[in-house]
Amino acid sequence: MRAHLASGRRDTAAALAAEDLARAKRWGTPRAMGAALISVGLTSDDEAATRALRKAVEYLTESVARLPHAEALLELGACLRRRGQADRAIPHLRQAVELSARCESKPLIRRAADGLRACEPASARGTVHGLTKQETRVAGMAAQGLTNRQIAEALFLTRRTVELHLSGAYRKLGIAGRADLAGALRRHQDQFSA
Template identity: 40%
Template structure:
């Protein structure tokens, strides 16, 4: 990631290029696509009318190819992510990537890949996410990084343990860029706060999180999971033992979630309340948070909650129950590549006398399962790449991970493993929908 950012120079008069005009005429687009996308986006950011917002977004995804622009599809995808419809969100993002690539729109391609990076990262597909953000950085070669790509790259750098590089990348954003993209500005503030927190600057991180909260309130952004400053503030303060302050932000999150009752929103609220509680009450709240998040597409926060629950159980002396949840957190993290949560969970698991077990099919990420099902159905790697709008190399990478996780060596064994797991999927595996409308 650092290498990609280093190779991306600033735009100059000599390197600036005019994007090619789209070969598709405006008449080819559905006249209501923009209205549907805008309505879904407004409702989603406001944090109300989740069913209407989802219906509008799915209507955009149902439109024929070329009927919706890349920007329309990106707006729909963001709404679908916020309502926990990960499969349709990925379909919208795949189409947005393809649309921008066909038009030769490098800036649009960067935005689409950055958005798909976020969706894949959230679902636990770190390898697929990193592949997208590397391509996004390379697509920006010769021009200034877009704010969306810059923020996504900074997140990747933080995940790799390089918060100083992430902060430098974010600080390079210009005020006019932030003013022109208010929604992305909230994510920029969240990313900068995360980098500060990793550098042990708790007060600096908290200041940025509160600024994000103020800006969201002023802009009428009431969605609890779009840029969850309150959740980050709760976790940050709880780690410092400042539980009374943390509880206030957990309560704020609960207020926001009342208008947006998705599994992710409810799970984050329960987890936030759990980390500020103690004893058996903390265990009860975190256990419920884990059950709720297990039914959401948010694998990263599910793994974190399982770790926090294991830690809470250890504090109450129930080491046997703690091992179960620590093992789940370590397994999810190991299969997804999230080292920070995984290392903490493994250390506490070993201290509790436990060990990791063989991975199961339910730990496949959303994209890995899509690849696995297509391959098991007889599709070639090239066919899969065309269907998912990714490179054949990315398909090979996903398939390698699938084989490793399921301990199989061939496509025939893969099909058998998927059939065997279909009727015995672990409780809490993320819901999936088939078809564009779910």
């Protein structure tokens, strides 16, 4: 199915995904249903994809299959972001980073982290308010609720490096810590976009 999708044969991929779903319904396990629904989500338009991926997450939450669960969360977050719902995408992408890290899947960690960065406002991605690009990335991810460990894994940094970037961001933003980070980034973004 994915090979057909990658080569632009979306109709063929959608037919195969529908067949997978029919087989998964007969099999009836959460893992089979979740995997088939991911395929349906990848081959559907955005609205149908969102429904299928939400169902995939539901099924895989009940399963011990953590890697497919992480993939379902990642694809749901990506779909929501494409639909202009970045705020709704962030929790799914954050959980995808966490599960991918537990599974030690660097490709999924990277894709989920890229998705989280894409959810940041455009002005937060540059070097606004005196922060370096890396400080902005780390601060943005921390403001979205990721722990230092999750940020380190997503960006392939050490925890100490994450701590140093956060310290620099706090100092430059004039705040005491993580609790003030989201508000400070929003205020500075508003200042620079005005």
